[in-house]
Amino acid sequence: MAAPAPVRPKTRKVLGRLSLPERNYVADALRTETLGGVLLLVAAVTALIWANTPLRDSYETVRDFHIGPAALGLDLSIGHWAADGLLAVFFFVAGIELKRELVAGDLRDPRAAVLPVVAAICGMAVPALVYTLVNTVGGGSLQGWAVPTATDIAFALAVLAVIGTSLPSALRAFLLTLAVVDDLFAILIIAVFFTHELNFMALGGAVAGLAVFWLLLHKGVRGGYVYVPLALVIWGLMYNSGIHATIAGVAMGLMLRCTRHEGERQSPGERIEHLVRPLSAGLAVPLFALFSAGVAISGGALGEVFTRPEALGVVLGLVVGKAVGIFGGTWLTARFTRASLSEDLVWPDVFAVASLAGIGFTVSLLIDELAFAEDPVLSDVVKAAVLTGSLIAAVLSGVLLKIRNGKYRKLCEEEDRDEDLDGIPDVYELGNPEYHLRMARIYEEKAAEHRKRAEAASGAGGRDDRPA
Incomplete structure (x- = not known):
């Protein structure tokens, strides 16, 4: 008797169609981020123009103007307020996104979470290795190894908006999840590698404030008049502790509940993210870009981007390291987990998409300021490298995506088609008997209308109006 054939493990699809709730969330989140990305582009261009015209002195005057209570250790320049204060709002939203992904999104299922997590880790490790290799060979500083590890989701989506690519929702969600995991590791890098001296009293106060914040959330206390002042106190204490103040933002974001209770249309985390995301994308990040991207660019400065090992390491890390790391991590994960790519892709x-992740604007500029705080000249060269690398990555990914834009447009049209006009795309109702009954009625009505038109046309063409 022949032995039974071995049962092959069922393959899992990589980057397949999202569930409808996840698709709606991604569409709403990316809509805001895309608008924020356009504002980010405008702010960056404005900063470059402002810093490279006779008005350069006024740019530096505004950026370096100090304001704030010195008694509380917060007499900061406008540039520092943008980097330490406004970006805390950005990381607060990142914390909420991460919490939502962990409890209600793709990262909730360990099997589904493996792909974006491994891709993000590889997409940070390879650029860091590229930077380290270039600077080891070229005799440069290894301090900036973390600069090319970050992805700027707003900038990336702005590029998508400009080139008009109809990227399928699965690829957009993959890019968004990559950026969320990327932000998490960027936060860890900032906390671990760029904290030098700790003020334990201030740190203890910040931890106590976070405990109060969590307790109020746990008790169901509501009202911005409670949380906003408390958040400002926590932020101030975290800044004075020596740990980068943006860590306070992500810590508070992670504390919010992102699961819905019975009868809730939105969880507290979703509601607050919906309120704060426009502030982050439309104000906080563009203002940070305005006061960070103002680099004086000349022929000599551009030449240094490709001759100084620190700058060249950043450019190659963003353009080559990101693409190779993310693509390699994705392919290897699919290969060793017996997963297959969606048949549509x-x-x-x-x-x-991996090339698009090489746009590392916001967090890369922040890490540059932290890594080269003692060398402003080198910091400006590396900033120019971040801008150059991000621009090259944007052009490269734009060309690659444009080649497939026709296919993407058809996929998006298929995802969005709603012939029965019930607000739910048809692809999500294929197993619903009521949907098929509605579609049958619609087709019958269309067929009847077509017959009427055919009969009317036949009658008009059959009349003999010639004179006898």
């Missing part, structure tokens, strides 16, 4: 699509 091909591997060059993944490489194009």
Whole structure:
């Protein structure tokens, strides 16, 4: 008797169609981020123009103007307020996104979470290795190894908006999840590698404030008049502790509940994210870009981008390291977990999105300021490298995505088609008997209308109006 054939493990689809709630969330989140990305582009261009015209002195005067209570250790320049204060709002939203992904999104299922997590880790490790290799060979400083590890989701989505690419929702969600995990590791890098001297009294006060924040949330206390002043106190204490103040933002974001109780249309985390995200994308990040991207660019400065090992390491890390790391991590994960790519996509699509992740504007500029705080001249060169690398990555990914834009447009049209006009895309109702009954009625009505038109046309054409 022949032995039974071995049962092959069922393959899992990589980057397949999202569930409807996840698709709606991604669409809403990316809509705000795309608008914020356009404002970010405008702010960056404004900063570059302002810093490279006769008005340069006024740019430096505004950026370096100090304001704030010195008695509380908060007499900061406008540039520092943008980097330490406004970016705390950005990381607060990142904390909420991460919490939502962990409890209600793709990262909730360990099998589904493996892909974006491994891709994000590889997408940070390879650029760091590229930077380290270039500077080891070229004799440069290794302090900036973390600069090319970050992805700027707002900038990336702004590029998508400009080139008009109809990226399928699965690829957009992959990019968003990558950025969320990327932000988490960027926060860890800032906390671990860029904290030098600790004020334990201030740190203890910040931890106590976070405990009060959590307790109030746990008790169901509501009202911005309670949380906003408390958040400001926590932020101030965290800043004075020696740990970068943006850590306070992500810590508070992670504390919010992102699961819905019975009868809730939105969880507290979703509601607050909906309120704060426009502030982050539309104000906080663009203002940070305005006061961070103002680099004096000349022929000599551009030459240094490709001759100084620190700058060259950043450019290659963003353009080559990001693309190779994310694509390689995705392919290896699919290969060793017996997963197969969605039949609607091909591997060059993944490489194009990986190239898009090489746009590392906001967090890269922040890490640059932390890594080269003692060398402003080198910091400006590396800033120019971040801008150059991000621009090259944007152009490269734009070309790759544009090649497949026709296919993407058809996929998006298929995802969005709603012939029965019930507000739910048809692809999500294929197993619903009521949907098929509605569609049958719609087709019958269309067929009847077509017959009437055919009969009317036949009658008009059959009349003999010639004179006898």
